Amino acid sequence: TQLLEQSPQFLSIQEGENLTVYCNSSSVFSSLQWYRQEPGEGPVLLVTVVTGGEVKKLKRLTFQFGDARKDSSLHITAAQPGDTGLYLCAGAVIPNAGKSTFGDGTTLTVKP
């Protein structure tokens, strides 16, 4: 059973469109991270959310942590080809020990 479910699995859009990807779980997370990974490279941390209901903005990217800390979303406004990549969410579950669990990711392709 996958602890973190990401949707959609694949997304292909045109430059300038908006999109939202989701990260859901039945477990409560003490914190949740979003990463972006390009082919052949390691994931790069975009943001960490900690507080239920928290919203963080990073230029055209908006991240939201659910009130119950069981889900999160990433919204991209006016997507650009440079946004293409694999978006991964990762969460640390209360009260389990060990490092974060990763979702399977959303592969985003933005066409010029």
Add this chain to the structure above:
Amino acid sequence: KAGVTQTPRYLIKTRGQQVTLSCSPISGHRSVSWYQQTPGQGLQFLFEYFSETQRNKGNFPGRFSGRQFSNSRSEMNVSTLELGDSALYLCASSLAAGYTDTQYFGPGTRLTVL
């Protein structure tokens, strides 16, 4: 501050051989975790080391092992390689061991087993 470095970046081995991968964490980071990433399974946690001790271990066979040195550098070893071990192996470092600590990833080592 330099990021996480991994060597080598690419490696080709044959079945039955063994391989050692190296990871140097961000300066000051004491925790190193290893992950295996494949298209079918996604990112799978292998193990975590902190202060030269293995703190957590994922669900991988004993052929996968690791260690950490006093300078926090870490190595991962895979013995008796199988075709299914072909993957991107990622190392991540964090300041301390703990499930709330943010991890920073290296570029990975692409292992191909023929």
